[in-house]
Amino acid sequence: MSTHNKDRRDFVKKSSLGILGLSLAPSFIGKMGPHNRLRTAHIGVGNMGAADLDAISSHALVDVTALCDVDANYLAAAKKLHPKAKVYSDYRVMLKELKNEIDAVIVSTPDHTHAPASMMAMNMNMPVYCQKPLTHHVSEARAMKKLAADKNLVTQMGIQVHSFYDYKLATLLIQSGIIGKVHTVHAWSPKNWGYDGVAPKGSDPIPDTLDWNLWLGTSAERSYKKGVYHPGNWRKLMDYGCGTLGDMGVHIFDTPYNALELDVPRTIKNECRKPTGFGFPENNVVTYEFPGTKHTADSLKWVWYDGPGAPKDHKDLVLPKNKNKISKTETKDEKKAMKDKLSLETKTTSEGVLPEQGAMFVGEKGRLLLPHFMELPKKIVDGAFVDISSEITEIEKVNNMGKPIRNYASEGPKHYHQFVEACLGRGECSAPFSYASRLTETILLGVIAGRFPNKTLHWDNTTAKFAEEEANQYLESPYREF
Numbered sequence: 468m469s470t471h472n473k474d475r476r477d478f479v480k481k482s483s484l485g486i487l488g489l490s491l492a493p494s495f496i497g498k499m500g501p502h503n504r505l506r507t508a509h510i511g512v513g514n515m516g517a518a519d520l521d522a523i524s525s526h527a528l529v530d531v532t533a534l535c536d537v538d539a540n541y542l543a544a545a546k547k548l549h550p551k552a553k554v555y556s557d558y559r560v561m562l563k564e565l566k567n568e569i570d571a572v573i574v575s576t577p578d579h580t581h582a583p584a585s586m587m588a589m590n591m592n593m594p595v596y597c598q599k600p601l602t603h604h605v606s607e608a609r610a611m612k613k614l615a616a617d618k619n620l621v622t623q624m625g626i627q628v629h630s631f632y633d634y635k636l637a638t639l640l641i642q643s644g645i646i647g648k649v650h651t652v653h654a655w656s657p658k659n660w661g662y663d664g665v666a667p668k669g670s671d672p673i674p675d676t677l678d679w680n681l682w683l684g685t686s687a688e689r690s691y692k693k694g695v696y697h698p699g700n701w702r703k704l705m706d707y708g709c710g711t712l713g714d715m716g717v718h719i720f721d722t723p724y725n726a727l728e729l730d731v732p733r734t735i736k737n738e739c740r741k742p743t744g745f746g747f748p749e750n751n752v753v754t755y756e757f758p759g760t761k762h763t764a765d766s767l768k769w770v771w772y773d774g775p776g777a778p779k780d781h782k783d784l785v786l787p788k789n790k791n792k793i794s795k796t797e798t799k800d801e802k803k804a805m806k807d808k809l810s811l812e813t814k815t816t817s818e819g820v821l822p823e824q825g826a827m828f829v830g831e832k833g834r835l836l837l838p839h840f841m842e843l844p845k846k847i848v849d850g851a852f853v854d855i856s857s858e859i860t861e862i863e864k865v866n867n868m869g870k871p872i873r874n875y876a877s878e879g880p881k882h883y884h885q886f887v888e889a890c891l892g893r894g895e896c897s898a899p900f901s902y903a904s905r906l907t908e909t910i911l912l913g914v915i916a917g918r919f920p921n922k923t924l925h926w927d928n929t930t931a932k933f934a935e936e937e938a939n940q941y942l943e944s945p946y947r948e949f
C-alpha cells in the first residue's frame with residue numbers, strides 16, 4: 468500500500484467519523500409507520516416550530532399526524548397547512564391518546580419544556596427531534612442522553628447548520644491539521660438576550676387563546692404578563708431560557724466543539740454584571756478551559772463574547788488588511804442578510820472586516836476564521852489570508868461533499884430529513900442526543916457561571932458537580948405538577 472493511499476484512507480476515515488460522530492453513535496433503531504412512512508407529532512408549532520414543521524413535512528415520506536400548541540392562534544395556522552392532523556393544547560394528552568398513531572415527535576417549545584416533553588416521548592419509545600439547546604438544566608441533558616441510549620432511539624438536536632457545507636468543511640479542515648494543534652477558540656455574537664430588570668409586579672388578563680398553565684408547564688407558578696414571556700421573550704429570563712449563549716452559542720460552538728472532539732470543560736468563568744435573578748446579564752465574556760484532545764494543545768482555552776459590541780478587541784481577532792483595528796462595519800448587503808435569514812446566501816465577509824458572528828480557531832500553524840454562517844472558512848498566517856482552495860478541493864473530493872449551495876431554503880431541510888431517514892432505518896443522525904447533551908451541558912455551565920460573575924467554577928465531569936457547592940443548586944430545578 469502506498470503511503471499516499473494509506474494517508475488518504477486514514478484521512479477519509481478520520482474525517483467522516485468526526486463529522487458524523489460515529490465513534491459515539493450506537494446502532495439506532497427507528498419506529499416506522501405503516502408503508503414505510505413516518506407519522507409525526509409536533510409540540511410547539513409557532514415561529515421556529517412552524518419552520519420545523521415546514522422542513523420535516525417537506526420530506527416525501529412524512530405524514531403530519533398531530534399538532535400541539537398552547538396558543539390557539541399558532542395551532543390554527545398550522546392546522547390550516549395540515550388539515551388532516553389532530554390538534555391538541557396539552558402534549559401529555561396528545562402522546563397518551565395517539566401513542567399507536569405516531570412514530571416520531573418534534574419538540575419546538577421554549578427551552579424549559581424541551582426535556583419534559585422529550586422525556587415523555589422517549590419513555591414511550593419514540594424518536595425525538597428537539598430544538599436547541601437540548602435542555603434548560605444540566606441534569607436534564609444528562610437524563611436525556613441516558614434515556615436515548617438506554618432505549619437506543621433515533622434522536623437529533625435542532626442545530627440545522629450542523630449539516631451545512633461550510634461547517635462540515637471547517638470540521639474537516641481542522642481535523643486534517645490545517646492550522647496544527649488548536650490552543651484557543653474565540654466565538655462571538657452581538658445578539659442580546661439579556662434583561663436588566665426585576666420580575667414584573669401584578670398580572671395581565673390571560674388571552675383566551677393562550678393556556679398559560681400549560682405554557683408554564685413544569686416551571687414554577689407565575690402570573691401572566693403581556694409581552695414579558697410569550698412568545699420569544701422567555702429567552703431573556705432565567706426560569707425559561709438560556710440567554711444569548713444558549714441561543715446563538717449552541718450554533719456557533721457546534722463546529723469547534725465537534726471538530727476538536729471536546730468533552731465538557733474543567734473550568735468556567737463568566738465576566739458579566741451581577742444578575743438580577745430574573746433576566747440574564749447583557750454582555751457575557753465566558754472563558755472555558757477544556758482538557759486537551761488529539762486536535763488540541765494539552766488544554767484548550769475557549770472564550771465566548773456576546774451582547775452589543777461583542778467581541779471585545781483581541782489580537783487573535785485582528786484580520787489582514789486591517790491590522791490595527793477591528794472594524795465591525797457591515798456592508799449594506801451584510802446588514803440586509805442579518806435581517807433576513809433567507810437572504811444569507813448573499814452575505815460575504817469582506818477581507819479585513821470581522822464577521823458579525825463567528826468563531827476563530829487559533830493553532831500552532833495559524834488561525835482559521837469560521838463566519839456564522841454560509842461563508843467559507845478562511846485561513847490566516849502571519850497576518851495574511853492564505854489560499855486554501857486546493858485543500859478544499861481535496862476535502863470535497865475525498866468526502867464526496869459536492870459544492871456549497873448557500874441557500875437556506877434548500878440547505879435548511881437537510882438536517883431534518885436526516886432525522887426522518889434515520890427514523891425510517893436509513894442512516895444516522897449527525898447531532899444525536901449523545902453529542903447534543905455534552906454540547907448543551909457545556910453551554911449551560913457557562914450560563915450558570917453568569918450567576919457568579921468573575922468567579923472561576925471547577926466542573927467535575929464524573930460526579931456532574933461543581934467544586935463550588937453554591938453553584939450546584941442551578942444544575943436542576945424541581946418540576947411543578949401541572
Ligand SMILES: NC(=O)c1ccc[n+]([C@@H]2O[C@H](COP(=O)([O-])OP(=O)(O)OC[C@H]3O[C@@H](n4cnc5c(N)ncnc54)[C@H](O)[C@@H]3O)[C@@H](O)[C@H]2O)c1
Binds near residue numbers: 580
Ligand atoms: N435552530 C434554530 O435555528 C432556532 C431558531 C429559533 C428558535 N430555536 C429554538 O426553537 C425553540 C422555540 O423558539 P421560538 O423562537 O419559536 O419561541 P416562541 O416562544 O416564539 O414559540 C414557541 C412556540 O411553542 C409554543 N409552546 C410554548 N409552550 C408550549 C407547550 N408546553 N406545549 C406546546 N406548545 C408550546 C408557543 O405557543 C409557540 O407556538 C427554542 O428552543 C429556540 O431555542 C431554534
